[in-house]
Amino acid sequence: MLDVCPSCRIQAPHRQGRQLCPRCGGPLTLLDDHGRIVAPRPTAPAPTPQPGRARPRPAPSRPLLRWTADRPAGARPAPTPPRPPVTARRPSYRGVPRWGLLDSPVVPEADEPRSGDSGTAMTRTFSLVWYTLVAAAVVHLIRYLVAVVNRSTPIPMWIDLLSGAAVLVFGTFAFAGMLLGLVALVRWLTAIRAHAYAEADLYDPRPRRQQLLLAGLPLVNVVGAPLLLSEAARCGSDSAGAADRIRRIAIAWGLVNGVALIALAYRIGGWFSDSVQVHADGLAMVTLSFAVSAVFTRWASPRLSTVLTGLVGDHDRERRLVVA
Incomplete structure:
Protein backbone atom coordinates (compact mmCIF):
# COMPACT_ATOMS: atom_id res chain seq x y z
CA MET A 1 0.00 0.00 0.00
CA LEU A 2 1.02 3.61 -0.60
CA ASP A 3 0.55 6.92 1.13
CA VAL A 4 -0.28 9.48 -1.57
CA CYS A 5 -0.58 13.28 -1.16
CA PRO A 6 -3.15 14.70 -3.62
CA SER A 7 -1.74 18.24 -3.24
CA CYS A 8 1.93 17.87 -4.11
CA ARG A 9 1.58 14.44 -5.81
CA ILE A 10 4.22 12.55 -3.88
CA GLN A 11 3.90 8.94 -2.72
CA ALA A 12 5.71 6.70 -0.30
CA PRO A 13 5.23 3.24 1.17
CA HIS A 14 2.49 3.17 3.81
CA ARG A 15 3.59 3.75 7.40
CA GLN A 16 1.29 3.33 10.34
CA GLY A 17 0.45 6.56 12.09
CA ARG A 18 1.49 8.92 9.24
CA GLN A 19 -1.50 11.05 8.29
CA LEU A 20 -0.06 14.36 7.06
CA CYS A 21 2.25 15.04 4.10
CA PRO A 22 5.77 15.92 5.28
CA ARG A 23 6.14 18.44 2.41
CA CYS A 24 2.92 20.48 2.31
CA GLY A 25 1.21 19.34 5.51
CA GLY A 26 -1.92 18.18 3.69
CA PRO A 27 -3.81 14.97 4.42
CA LEU A 28 -2.56 11.71 2.90
CA THR A 29 -4.68 9.14 1.06
CA LEU A 30 -4.10 5.42 1.45
CA LEU A 31 -4.05 3.42 -1.83
CA ASP A 32 -3.78 -0.30 -2.38
CA ASP A 33 -1.52 -2.01 -4.93
CA HIS A 34 -4.12 -1.48 -7.72
CA GLY A 35 -4.42 2.26 -7.14
CA ARG A 36 -7.77 2.13 -5.32
CA ILE A 37 -8.50 4.22 -2.26
CA VAL A 38 -8.56 2.07 0.84
CA ALA A 39 -9.71 4.62 3.37
CA PRO A 40 -9.50 8.41 3.24
CA ARG A 41 -7.58 10.02 6.04
CA PRO A 42 -9.32 12.56 8.19
CA THR A 43 -8.95 16.03 6.89
CA ALA A 44 -6.72 18.22 8.97
CA PRO A 45 -8.48 21.19 10.50
CA ALA A 46 -8.07 24.34 8.49
CA PRO A 47 -5.74 26.79 10.16
CA THR A 48 -7.41 29.77 11.77
CA PRO A 49 -6.63 32.87 9.75
CA GLN A 50 -4.75 35.47 11.73
CA PRO A 51 -5.64 39.12 11.45
CA GLY A 52 -3.63 40.97 8.78
CA ARG A 53 -2.80 37.84 6.70
CA ALA A 54 -4.44 36.69 3.47
CA ARG A 55 -6.49 33.54 3.52
CA PRO A 56 -4.58 30.65 1.89
CA ARG A 57 -5.93 29.44 -1.46
CA PRO A 58 -7.11 25.85 -1.71
CA ALA A 59 -4.76 23.50 -3.53
CA PRO A 60 -5.85 22.66 -7.12
CA SER A 61 -7.24 19.22 -7.71
CA ARG A 62 -4.79 17.03 -9.62
CA PRO A 63 -4.91 13.40 -10.62
CA LEU A 64 -3.68 11.05 -7.96
CA LEU A 65 -1.30 9.07 -10.16
CA ARG A 66 0.38 9.51 -13.57
CA TRP A 67 0.89 6.33 -15.53
CA THR A 68 3.75 6.06 -18.00
CA ALA A 69 3.41 3.72 -21.00
CA ASP A 70 6.28 1.39 -21.80
CA ARG A 71 6.92 -1.26 -24.43
CA PRO A 72 6.44 -4.87 -23.47
CA ALA A 73 9.54 -7.00 -23.23
CA GLY A 74 8.85 -8.73 -26.56
CA ALA A 75 8.52 -5.44 -28.49
CA ARG A 76 11.73 -3.85 -27.23
CA PRO A 77 14.60 -3.58 -29.82
CA ALA A 78 17.53 -5.88 -29.48
CA PRO A 79 20.57 -4.34 -27.84
CA THR A 80 23.23 -2.94 -30.17
CA PRO A 81 26.12 -5.34 -30.50
CA PRO A 82 29.50 -3.92 -29.53
CA ARG A 83 31.68 -2.66 -32.36
CA PRO A 84 34.62 -4.83 -33.24
CA PRO A 85 38.01 -3.35 -32.39
CA VAL A 86 39.83 -1.49 -35.17
CA THR A 87 42.61 -3.68 -36.46
CA ALA A 88 43.48 -1.73 -39.65
CA ARG A 89 47.13 -0.80 -40.08
CA ARG A 90 48.18 2.83 -40.00
CA PRO A 91 49.14 4.22 -43.42
CA SER A 92 52.83 4.35 -44.18
CA TYR A 93 54.76 6.08 -46.95
CA ARG A 94 58.09 5.24 -48.52
CA GLY A 95 58.83 8.90 -49.11
CA VAL A 96 57.82 12.23 -47.62
CA PRO A 97 54.22 12.93 -48.76
CA ARG A 98 53.93 16.12 -50.82
CA TRP A 99 50.24 16.75 -50.35
CA GLY A 100 49.41 19.52 -47.94
CA LEU A 101 52.85 21.14 -48.04
CA LEU A 102 51.75 23.90 -50.43
CA ASP A 103 48.86 26.23 -49.78
CA SER A 104 46.31 26.25 -52.55
CA PRO A 105 46.07 29.59 -54.36
CA VAL A 106 43.24 31.90 -53.36
CA VAL A 107 40.64 32.16 -56.12
CA PRO A 108 39.32 35.73 -56.46
CA GLU A 109 35.66 36.58 -56.59
CA ALA A 110 33.84 36.49 -59.86
CA ASP A 111 33.20 40.22 -59.92
CA GLU A 112 36.72 41.22 -59.01
CA PRO A 113 39.20 42.07 -61.81
CA ARG A 114 41.97 39.53 -62.28
CA SER A 115 45.25 41.00 -63.48
CA GLY A 116 46.63 37.62 -64.61
CA ASP A 117 43.80 36.94 -67.05
CA SER A 118 43.81 40.49 -68.43
CA GLY A 119 47.62 40.38 -68.82
CA THR A 120 47.44 37.16 -70.82
CA ALA A 121 44.66 38.59 -72.99
CA MET A 122 46.72 41.74 -73.58
CA THR A 123 49.78 39.72 -74.64
CA ARG A 124 47.74 37.67 -77.11
CA THR A 125 46.03 40.77 -78.49
CA PHE A 126 49.36 42.54 -78.94
CA SER A 127 50.66 39.54 -80.90
CA LEU A 128 47.67 39.82 -83.24
CA VAL A 129 48.17 43.58 -83.54
CA TRP A 130 51.82 43.03 -84.42
CA TYR A 131 50.89 40.77 -87.34
CA THR A 132 48.35 43.28 -88.70
CA LEU A 133 50.81 46.18 -88.39
CA VAL A 134 53.58 44.26 -90.12
CA ALA A 135 51.22 43.29 -92.96
CA ALA A 136 50.01 46.88 -93.33
CA ALA A 137 53.59 48.20 -93.39
CA VAL A 138 54.62 45.68 -96.08
CA VAL A 139 51.58 46.50 -98.24
CA HIS A 140 52.17 50.24 -97.93
CA LEU A 141 55.84 49.74 -98.83
CA ILE A 142 54.82 47.84 -101.96
CA ARG A 143 52.40 50.60 -102.84
CA TYR A 144 55.17 53.20 -102.39
CA LEU A 145 57.52 51.24 -104.64
CA VAL A 146 54.78 51.00 -107.30
CA ALA A 147 54.33 54.77 -107.10
CA VAL A 148 58.10 55.33 -107.45
CA VAL A 149 58.31 53.02 -110.48
CA ASN A 150 55.27 54.66 -112.03
CA ARG A 151 57.05 58.02 -112.18
CA SER A 152 59.36 56.77 -114.95
CA THR A 153 57.73 53.60 -116.26
CA PRO A 154 54.04 52.98 -116.87
CA ILE A 155 52.63 50.08 -114.85
CA PRO A 156 49.66 47.84 -115.66
CA MET A 157 46.26 48.90 -114.42
CA TRP A 158 45.69 45.71 -112.45
CA ILE A 159 48.86 46.28 -110.37
CA ASP A 160 47.69 49.77 -109.49
CA LEU A 161 44.18 48.56 -108.55
CA LEU A 162 45.48 45.56 -106.62
CA SER A 163 48.00 47.58 -104.63
CA GLY A 164 45.41 50.27 -103.85
CA ALA A 165 42.86 47.69 -102.67
CA ALA A 166 45.50 45.93 -100.54
CA VAL A 167 46.43 49.24 -98.89
CA LEU A 168 42.78 49.89 -98.07
CA VAL A 169 42.07 46.37 -96.72
CA PHE A 170 45.23 45.93 -94.65
CA GLY A 171 45.03 49.50 -93.40
CA THR A 172 41.52 48.74 -92.11
CA PHE A 173 42.77 45.56 -90.45
CA ALA A 174 45.61 47.45 -88.79
CA PHE A 175 43.24 50.15 -87.51
CA ALA A 176 40.89 47.51 -86.07
CA GLY A 177 43.85 45.72 -84.49
CA MET A 178 45.04 48.92 -82.85
CA LEU A 179 41.55 49.46 -81.39
CA LEU A 180 41.58 45.92 -79.98
CA GLY A 181 45.03 46.51 -78.53
CA LEU A 182 43.82 49.73 -76.90
CA VAL A 183 40.85 47.93 -75.33
CA ALA A 184 43.12 45.15 -74.02
CA LEU A 185 45.54 47.73 -72.62
CA VAL A 186 42.76 49.60 -70.81
CA ARG A 187 41.39 46.37 -69.30
CA TRP A 188 44.84 45.29 -68.12
CA LEU A 189 45.67 48.72 -66.74
CA THR A 190 42.48 49.00 -64.67
CA ALA A 191 42.83 45.41 -63.44
CA ILE A 192 46.47 45.72 -62.41
CA ARG A 193 45.77 49.05 -60.71
CA ALA A 194 42.88 47.57 -58.71
CA HIS A 195 45.06 44.58 -57.76
CA ALA A 196 47.91 46.82 -56.66
CA TYR A 197 45.73 48.90 -54.35
CA ALA A 198 44.03 45.76 -53.00
CA GLU A 199 47.42 44.15 -52.22
CA ALA A 200 48.47 47.30 -50.35
CA ASP A 201 45.07 47.48 -48.57
CA LEU A 202 44.56 51.03 -49.86
CA TYR A 203 41.64 52.84 -51.43
CA ASP A 204 42.03 53.85 -55.07
CA PRO A 205 41.60 57.65 -55.17
CA ARG A 206 40.71 57.75 -58.87
CA PRO A 207 37.19 56.65 -59.93
CA ARG A 208 36.76 54.04 -62.64
CA ARG A 209 35.46 56.54 -65.20
CA GLN A 210 38.51 58.76 -64.79
CA GLN A 211 40.82 55.77 -65.26
CA LEU A 212 39.02 54.80 -68.48
CA LEU A 213 39.35 58.33 -69.86
CA LEU A 214 43.05 58.61 -68.99
CA ALA A 215 43.88 55.21 -70.44
CA GLY A 216 41.49 55.02 -73.40
CA LEU A 217 41.51 58.43 -75.08
CA PRO A 218 44.12 58.65 -77.86
CA LEU A 219 46.95 61.13 -77.25
CA VAL A 220 45.63 61.63 -73.71
CA ASN A 221 46.74 58.13 -72.78
CA VAL A 222 50.32 59.00 -73.77
CA VAL A 223 50.47 60.83 -70.44
CA GLY A 224 47.48 59.28 -68.63
CA ALA A 225 48.46 55.61 -68.88
CA PRO A 226 52.01 56.12 -67.47
CA LEU A 227 50.49 58.27 -64.73
CA LEU A 228 48.08 55.48 -63.72
CA LEU A 229 50.90 52.93 -63.75
CA SER A 230 53.18 55.19 -61.69
CA GLU A 231 50.50 55.64 -59.03
CA ALA A 232 50.01 51.87 -58.86
CA ALA A 233 53.79 51.34 -58.60
CA ARG A 234 53.93 53.46 -55.42
CA CYS A 235 51.91 50.77 -53.62
CA GLY A 236 54.82 48.33 -53.78
CA SER A 237 58.30 48.17 -52.34
CA ASP A 238 60.07 48.32 -55.73
CA SER A 239 58.57 51.67 -56.73
CA ALA A 240 61.89 53.08 -57.97
CA GLY A 241 62.59 50.20 -60.36
CA ALA A 242 58.99 50.18 -61.59
CA ALA A 243 59.09 53.94 -62.20
CA ASP A 244 62.22 53.52 -64.35
CA ARG A 245 60.59 50.80 -66.46
CA ILE A 246 57.43 52.87 -66.85
CA ARG A 247 59.48 55.89 -67.93
CA ARG A 248 61.21 53.96 -70.74
CA ILE A 249 57.92 52.58 -72.06
CA ALA A 250 56.30 56.03 -71.89
CA ILE A 251 59.13 57.65 -73.89
CA ALA A 252 58.94 54.98 -76.58
CA TRP A 253 55.16 55.31 -76.76
CA GLY A 254 55.47 59.08 -77.10
CA LEU A 255 57.86 58.68 -80.06
CA VAL A 256 55.46 56.25 -81.76
CA ASN A 257 52.56 58.67 -81.36
CA ILE A 268 45.61 65.01 -94.66
CA GLY A 269 47.84 67.36 -96.67
CA GLY A 270 47.80 64.93 -99.60
CA TRP A 271 43.98 65.04 -99.70
CA PHE A 272 44.08 68.79 -100.42
CA SER A 273 47.05 68.74 -102.80
CA ASP A 274 47.44 67.62 -106.42
CA SER A 275 51.18 67.08 -106.09
CA VAL A 276 52.35 63.51 -106.66
CA GLN A 277 55.32 64.13 -104.39
CA VAL A 278 53.09 65.07 -101.45
CA HIS A 279 51.11 61.84 -101.93
CA ALA A 280 54.31 59.84 -102.08
CA ASP A 281 55.71 61.50 -98.96
CA GLY A 282 52.45 60.81 -97.12
CA LEU A 283 52.55 57.16 -98.18
CA ALA A 284 56.16 56.88 -96.99
CA MET A 285 55.31 58.39 -93.60
CA VAL A 286 52.34 56.04 -93.17
CA THR A 287 54.61 53.10 -93.98
CA LEU A 288 57.15 54.34 -91.44
CA SER A 289 54.40 54.81 -88.83
CA PHE A 290 53.13 51.25 -89.28
CA ALA A 291 56.66 49.88 -89.07
CA VAL A 292 57.50 51.86 -85.91
CA SER A 293 54.19 50.84 -84.32
CA ALA A 294 54.84 47.17 -85.09
CA VAL A 295 58.32 47.36 -83.55
CA PHE A 296 56.97 49.10 -80.46
CA THR A 297 54.18 46.52 -80.06
CA ARG A 298 56.69 43.68 -80.25
CA TRP A 299 59.05 45.39 -77.82
CA ALA A 300 56.48 46.57 -75.25
CA SER A 301 54.33 43.43 -75.05
CA PRO A 302 56.59 41.43 -72.68
CA ARG A 303 57.72 44.52 -70.77
CA LEU A 304 54.22 45.71 -69.93
CA SER A 305 53.35 42.35 -68.36
CA THR A 306 56.31 42.61 -65.97
CA VAL A 307 56.43 46.35 -65.44
CA LEU A 308 55.18 45.95 -61.85
CA THR A 309 57.06 42.75 -61.02
CA GLY A 310 57.07 42.05 -57.29
CA LEU A 311 53.91 44.05 -56.71
CA VAL A 312 51.11 42.06 -58.30
CA GLY A 313 53.00 39.14 -59.81
CA ASP A 314 52.99 35.57 -58.64
CA HIS A 315 53.76 35.55 -54.93
CA ASP A 316 55.77 32.81 -53.31
CA ARG A 317 53.32 30.32 -51.94
CA GLU A 318 53.59 29.79 -48.22
CA ARG A 319 54.82 26.42 -47.03
CA ARG A 320 53.72 24.63 -43.92
CA LEU A 321 54.76 21.40 -42.20
CA VAL A 322 52.30 18.61 -41.52
CA VAL A 323 52.55 15.45 -39.43
CA ALA A 324 53.32 12.52 -41.77
Missing part, protein backbone atom coordinates in the same frame (compact mmCIF):
# COMPACT_ATOMS: atom_id res chain seq x y z
CA GLY A 258 54.73 61.52 -82.67
CA VAL A 259 55.53 59.58 -85.86
CA ALA A 260 51.83 58.72 -86.22
CA LEU A 261 50.85 62.40 -85.94
CA ILE A 262 53.38 63.37 -88.63
CA ALA A 263 52.07 60.62 -90.93
CA LEU A 264 48.48 61.78 -90.32
CA ALA A 265 49.43 65.38 -91.14
CA TYR A 266 51.07 64.26 -94.42
CA ARG A 267 48.04 62.15 -95.28
